Amino acid sequence: MPHLLYIESSPRKTRSASIEVSQAFLKAWQASHPGGSVDVLDVWNTPLPEFDGAALDAKYAGLAGQPLSPEQAAVWAQLKALADRFHRADRLVVSAPMWNYTIPYKLKHLIDVVTQKDLLFSFDERGLNGLLTQCRALLVLARGVEFGNAAGAFSAEIWDDQQRYLRLWLQEIGIADVQCLTVEKTLYGPEADTASRAAAVAAAAALAPGF
Numbered sequence: 001m002p003h004l005l006y007i008e009s010s011p012r013k014t015r016s017a018s019i020e021v022s023q024a025f026l027k028a029w030q031a032s033h034p035g036g037s038v039d040v041l042d043v044w045n046t047p048l049p050e051f052d053g054a055a056l057d058a059k060y061a062g063l064a065g066q067p068l069s070p071e072q073a074a075v076w077a078q079l080k081a082l083a084d085r086f087h088r089a090d091r092l093v094v095s096a097p098m099w100n101y102t103i104p105y106k107l108k109h110l111i112d113v114v115t116q117k118d119l120l121f122s123f124d125e126r127g128l129n130g131l132l133t134q135c136r137a138l139l140v141l142a143r144g145v146e147f148g149n150a151a152g153a154f155s156a157e158i159w160d161d162q163q164r165y166l167r168l169w170l171q172e173i174g175i176a177d178v179q180c181l182t183v184e185k186t187l188y189g190p191e192a193d194t195a196s197r198a199a200a201v202a203a204a205a206a207l208a209p210g211f
């Protein structure tokens with residue numbers, strides 16, 4: 001039975017476009033995958049260790065092949081428990097608002113603590129290899145402005161470090177099959193916001209059965 005890890009990173013909850021589209025996707029996914037399970041990881045209410053002190057020392061001890069102190073081992077166990085949630089999943093959905101052209105700091109915090117050698121990737125004489133090769137991913141991205149070539153639109157090449165960064169991260173951890181749904185123009189007034197959300201919700205429902 002497929003198991004899906006859903007990572008949520010907007011703190012706007014009931015007002016959030018990325019969550020609205022993700023919820024539509026998850027509802028359609030569960031309807032079309034009876035028996036499938038969903039693990040929800042909300043970065044705003046999941047305790048994430050600070051990445052300094054023992055956590056940082058544990059990372060560098062691991063890289064140097066040195067044994068971990070009891071304090072380092074304790075914090076590493078926390079990171080491993082987070083990474084295990086990724087390994088259990090064969091589907092990953094990451095929803096994210098655009099904040100200052102990229103992702104919210106809480107999502108970056110999760111990525112920084114969980115993306116570790118021997119947890120989500122290996123690094124040896126064969127180079128850097130992601131460990132989640134059996135997983136496929138969907139990005140559900142929201143932004144306030146419009147990207148494209150229309151007058152007044154922003155060029156994604158310059159202004160989009162949200163999708164570019166998340167795709168790079170997924171590549172690093174071994175996920176090659178990545179799809180993306182976007183909802184934009186959420187700051188262009190209620191009419192544009194509603195139309196944009198409706199189009200993305202419909203696209204999400206259509207995508208879910210085959211995911």
Ligand SMILES: Cc1cc2nc3c(=O)[nH]c(=O)nc-3n(C[C@H](O)[C@H](O)[C@H](O)COP(=O)(O)O)c2cc1C
Pocket residue numbers: 010011012015016017018019096097098099100101102142143144145146186187
């Ligand atoms: C701190 C912050 C920074 C933002 N930066 C951008 C930005 O760089 N580009 C953009 O298009 N929208 C930006 N926005 C607007 C959000 O992307 C927009 O409101 C989007 O709908 C948020 O997703 P959500 O509705 O899922 O929370 C920003 C919003 C906040 C709160």
